Amino acid sequence: MNNDYVVKMKNITKVFGKVKALDHVEFSLKKGEVHAILGENGAGKSSLMNVLNGIYMPDEGSVEVKGQVVNISSPKDALDLGIGMLPQHYKLVEAFSAIENIAAGSRRTTPFLNKKKILDEMGKLIDKLGMDIEPFKKVYEMSVAEKQSLEIFKVLYRGADVLILDEPTAVLTPQEIENLFGIIRRMVSNGCSVIIITHKLEEVMEISDRITIMRKGTTIQTVKKSETTPQELAGMMVGDVMELNVPFLEVERGEKSLEVKSMTAIDRNKVTILDNVTFDLYAGEILGVAGIAGSGQKELCEGIAGLYPIKSGEVVFEGENIVGKTPEKIYEMGISLSFVPEDRLGMGLVSSMDIIDNVLLKDYRNKKGLGISRVVSRGKAELLVEKLNVSTPGIENHAVSLLSGGNIQKILLGREIALDPKLMITAYATRGLDVGSSQIIYELLNAQKAKMKPIMYIGEDLDVLMSLCDRIMVLCEGKVTGIVDPRKTSKESIGLMMSGVMDEGEEQ
Amino acid sequence: MIHIVKKEVSKTRDKILIRVGAVLAALVLSSIIVAFAGANPIELYIGIFQGCFGSIHRFGATIEKMVPLLVLSLGVMVAFKMQFWNIGAEGQFLMGAVGATLVVRLLPNLPLPIMLLCMALLAFIFGAVWLMIPAFFKARFGTNETLFTLMLNYIALTFVTALQYDFWKDPAANGMPKIANLPGNALLPSISGFNLSILFTVIIILVMYFFMNKSKIGFEITVLGESENTARYIGINITKTVIIAAMVSGGLCGLVGMFQISGVSGALSIEITGGLGFTAIIVAWLSGLKVPFVVMNSFFFAILLQGASYIQTAFQIPGSVAEMVQAIVLFFILGSEFILQYRITSDKKKREVA
Incomplete structure (x- = not known):
């Protein structure tokens, strides 16, 4: 392994509204290495890679690829520089075969599909990497692992030599993970560099050469695998215990x-x-x-x-x-369940309805007969807004999706608690x-x-x-x-x- | 690069201004075409008004055009509220008419009230079943209801063609491929051009208003349409709700089949729908899936339809010109919806925002 850096990201900052997703992050990738980015959810791993892939534009900082300062403004730009990112959710045409998926959207494809040419090139790459892709198999017949291989292959076929894998092992069985790691190793020995986003320590220890630990939008440290232990990594990942103003209530536990x-x-x-x-x-x-x-x-x-x-x-x-x-x-x-999903709405609340109707969701069955009545729910909604200090222009004809996240969550939780x-x-x-x-x-x-x-x-x-x-x-x-x-x-x-x-x- | 960006909700005043502007612009453009066709646009527009409201008889004709469109739109609305894209109102309409005709053929001697009741009932069932088939397949196998309901239109149409040209062909029609006219005891009673279906329609409007806004099942349909996950989380039985909504939606469309043959055409034929099943989709959508607006917009569309047919005869202009006027008005109204919901920005601005 030589010391050429293929990617250098300096001082990257990205702000969404009031949230600093990335705060002066430093990252570098050497040629021919597997570099793991480790961190909890929301640590900024994906955001950083989205900057490298041209999906986000950084507010501050610079990106150098192969020694030159570049401005990556789209995934296409990234690919022109040889950087390809594997999406977490595969973007394949189900009804197409592997070869058709590879041809679709590739700039190397002629207007009329030259399947033989693609097949030849595919064959070479398949031999080199030891991948198991059947060119004429339809995507809907493929297992998750096969789809992943195809996605990797697609990116490589388009000429990428820096590959970003976002949580690639989340959906795989242990054998399939082994297989994937085999492919990664062969890619590296063929001159590619790989960035792998993960939060699984054992995988990090197995596959990577260097590890960058991120927490709350900042890089904590970049370490060599040979110089660290899982315990040390876990410690850096979660950080020191912070003093929070979360009161613990001493209660004699019951039955x-x-x-x-x-x-x-x-x-x-x-x-x-x-x-x-x-x-x-x-x-x-x-x-x-x-x-x-x-x-x-x-x-x-x-x-x-x-x-x-x-x-x-x-x-x-x-x-x-x-x-x-x-x-x-x-x-x-x-038994009441209040689940706040990633987008906050959609599990328990109806975003386009007002507070009354959202309270009604859990109430309407209590009334006998075919009809619904908003009288009881209106009272409950008023009480909820008052007690939990929900700031809203009104409880009627004002969709909850227009409220802030905190207020939405207060309504969801308050409603469940009100049901006792x-x-x-x-x-x-x-x-x-x-x-x-x-x-x-x-x-x-x-x-x-x-x-x-x-x-x-x-x-x-x-x-x-x-x-x-x-x-x-x-x-x-x-x-x-x-x-x-x-x-x-x-x-x-x-x-x-x-x-x-x-x-x-x-x-x- | 130019981008199209979704707007914040417009103010009511802006909404009214934009819509009025759209109608005016449409009338100006139509005037040019009308002038080329050799008629005076101003006179023509007055003509449209007179054609719709000029006499009791003409007003009756307007209402006659409004009734089927209104009930079809209400039917389509129920399914749309659940985000179930029922494009098959046309087919449910036809199958409803088949159901009503079947009653007359099997039991031709029933007294009028019972006859009408049975016809309405069977028309409702036929229409409902015609939509419950794709609903069942969607709930069970996840098939695409848009294509499924669309295809069922053609099956219904071909089925009625087969009835008209072969199985139910009237032997007394001298070889003309037509189905026999309904007997007197199967026709909706009418007073000076207003038949009994108008009364039924008023009842349907009230019932549907209650159904959509004040009933448990209507509430469940709305929740399911907004978010299937939330419906699951609060314990709504999804399959049951889908089937009931399909039943009401298809049933109403089927009922129109009975209104149409028993009140207007007097016999089942492949022409009875006049494409209203598709127009109903536009009406339901323009109305924001709300019952009062469906009533309003159906009336507006009926004026366009009746006005166009009147000016053809009164001004001796070609039917195609009347249809163009109709289409231009519609086009501008639909276009204004776009302006109400989106705005156009350039790339530069967007970057700054992002």
């Missing part, structure tokens, strides 16, 4: 309310998304759930609420197994909120806890989880890697569990 026994679920691609998840939840406690995004949090919530099919296992609520009941029945039993549920499951309740709004939400949750309600809180921010929750359950790839007392555990060891290292001293 067992919910018991989940070896809950297992598989997703559409037959991947096990929940693997033998077992835990208890008691009255008057907040059980935190930590984990990298996509570790099964969503399926766990939806599984308990009856919205996701459970393959095996039991969910016992108040002495009754609720697996197999309809979502409506489970809701009537007093027996069990609250809330996910990402403070996603994207400022400190003040988050504070109100934590207080709401603590008030519920004081009323001896069992609460499950799925969160992203470890600092918050550690100060708010009585216990933290850590998920990794659908498995419980530990249930710990945050007051007796270090943040670093939770970080390790999030990356798949099992908790040694199970305290339960």
